[in-house]
Amino acid sequence: MIAMSAHNMIKYLNHQTEENVQTKLIHFIFNHYHTLQHMTIIELAQRCYVSTASVSRFARNFGYHSFDDMKNSIATEMTISEPYVTYRMTKQSLKELSSHPDEFYRLFADGIITSIKDTVNTLPFEAIDMLLHRILQTDDVILFGYDIMIDELRIFQSTLLSCGIIVRLGETPDVQLELAKHLTSHSTAIVFSSFGTFFAKLPTVYSHIVQSNAHLILVTQMPGSNIYTGVFDEVLPISSKTNVEAGSYPMNFLLDYMARRIFVLQR
Template structure:
């Protein structure tokens, strides 16, 4: 999988005059051209050495420059509406009838939120929040879009004097999980459960720790969910086009409910 988020994360957190930042900018602004260039040619255009380009590839998980070029080629050929979780017919409707598209889009969000209200087990949620309150350490794991959601939850929990750890890359996540014990709760956020197949080693590591593990996800039927102690399937079906709306809605309730319960304890 093309680690586009890792590249953008680096770009967003480092000055634009950093060597790797310059390379990332060049790669994304010359995706078609790169398909026909060698590593030496790209290095020359980025004013770096081929050895620096090789180190850049390895730093972002590419085994070689050829691997990077192949990933960029695939990324460039993906239709824009595919990246936005849209069908071609929906994209055409958006182009020609934006008011109808937006009405349908809003209706799907509404359906998803109603679905959550019908599925939610308030007692189960409160019991989980009690575990979180009593736990010595909470590890919250998110990827790509859910990582930002995890950061927001971290800040929200801090307002209730509860520290949440959000390791931001797989190396830090594995290290945090290795240190987890019986007094730890591990929460994993996943929109559609793809983490279960894209990070199998991490999920297996979680399953072998004595911590209480919880997967919070929108609808998924992946059999690997049995590796968690608890699974919160927020919806009864997939709402692919609206992305993280259901998960964000639930997590907002989750942290607010924790705050309300925490105030009662005082």
């Protein structure tokens, strides 16, 4: 199985109203992730007043191969070593945020606005319409993304459902892998990846997608071609330049537009 991220443990907590073994372990792991990597399974079990078997089941339930696999993965995910990676900030931006938060906020807002406005001149509107027509005309449409992008795609999926349009979305890496394995020549697979994290984090899913006979579409904020774009039947870059600090706001804005546009096209 593909290991789920710490983000999915938070999702699990959001669906629980009472404490159980899993919620107890999740709380402890998040509160002690700095030292988790140095703990044994016996130590963690004793600290949480559960059995070692419960810890092993917990790890497997969240997609990890073993306790060691889980603790190493969680430690890596939770440790913020480079703010540029985690918060998409340069050293200068971090310094600005520390000393002049109001100025940072203004510049941050300006960057987001600029990146969204950039899509106005870059967005391939005809290609987007073709994509939406394909969604309307294809029975088997599967959306792929990673981490927070899944949340945005879930909203898009729900909006389509209100129009009577059904598309599938794997909310976990394991489900995405199964969906990728079952793609056929009658399927359309649409990957939404702002900066390519999907390819880096889910290489097995990506591999099955590109090996399938499905019609493959990539929607991205990365302009130009790279090692991933060549295997897609269609590549829709929505930005003229990569603005990592602005994040995925242009993609979120696009999904909102697409939901409104497909409603009009369907009428």
